[in-house]
Amino acid sequence: MRFETLSVFPQVFAPYLDESIMGRAQRKGVFDFEAFDLRRWTHDRHNTVDDAPFGGGQGMLMKPEPIYEAVDEISSMGEGRPYIVFFSPCGRRYDESCAERLAGEERVLLVCGRYEGMDERAYELADEVFSLGDYVLTGGELAALVVIDSVVRLLPGALGDDMSAKDESFSGSLLEYAQYTRPAEYRGMGVPDVLLSGDHGAVDRWRRRNAIERTALWRPDLLKGADLTPEELAFVREVIQRSNGGGDVDE
CATH class of the missing domain: 1.10.1270.20 (tRNA(m1g37)methyltransferase, domain 2)
Structure with a gap:
């Protein structure tokens, strides 16, 4: 299985995913992972990914153009289109059944928001939108790590004992x-x-x-x-x- 993330902070994933069970699972070939930097798909010298919302209001919104261009290009890489996941308070509450379903996918792309969120049009790209709970995070990177961890441990060989994941909470x-x-x-x-x-x-x-x-x-x-x-x-x-x-x- 392959996981990919799209984020303005791609460097935050490796310190967790390269260690312990996640690191061993990668080295055993249970899953592979690549983090993409959203700023790679910007076209100004400041690599701008956000702008002020129409109608006014606090904070900045992530622009749709870099997200669309990034998802289009990433989707064309490798074999088969990825299953695309976004995060939002409006999304479905993420639970074990969601993890089990994602474990059946060959390729999953997790798109991580920041700031006050994303331009609403970006969500048209999503196959599914998840919420981890009734609280607010500063970005989607932690949510993406939660999803990856919860799915990988369900994959055959990830825990070293294929029965152990079936005997736990939920x-x-x-x-x-x-x-x-x-x-x-x-x-x-x-x-x-x-x-x-x-x-x-x-x-x-x-x-x-x-x-x-x-x-x-x-x-x-x-x-x-x-x-x-x-x-x-x-x-x-x-x-x-x-x-x-x-x-x-x-x-």
Whole structure:
């Protein structure tokens, strides 16, 4: 898989993507990456990528011309047109299902905004527009790194254990179960006995129940997409009722 970014700060990506899991995945050929500098597609001596908005207002907007020219040229490079992603507060909320879908693409181009945003016409280039959440960043570079990281770890061979990415939070619409490591006792806090029992079946059952409990307490909205047995649904109602101090449970 190939990732490309278009940004006025192309140098910010390598320090993260060249290290740890991302770096190893690149060296193993799981994915490759190239960062393009938007200023390469400007035509004035100041390499201007922004201008004042029509109608007035604070800040500057990214101009459409460099973005269009850059996307056109980058799209013509290599094999096959990239799947083009932009970022905006108006976009779809990015989640694990989005990452799973992008992992099926051969080539993804992430276009990173800056300043007060982009000329609205630039978004016509996008195959999809994402929002990471209800907050504002100074630019799209961090958002692009989040997307790349979340997708790469789903690719075969990226983690060194193809099952590990399938057993984490948001896989199967549940948060991940609690995990512990040595020492078994620390500052008066212990580890659940079942995890020390050596009974793998019991451990699996505890993990499933713990994942359901944590999801019910912290992200009950996720349970709508979870495949739960009648017994597990009854457990969810019990957990929520306890957390409400014994009050009624909203269905």
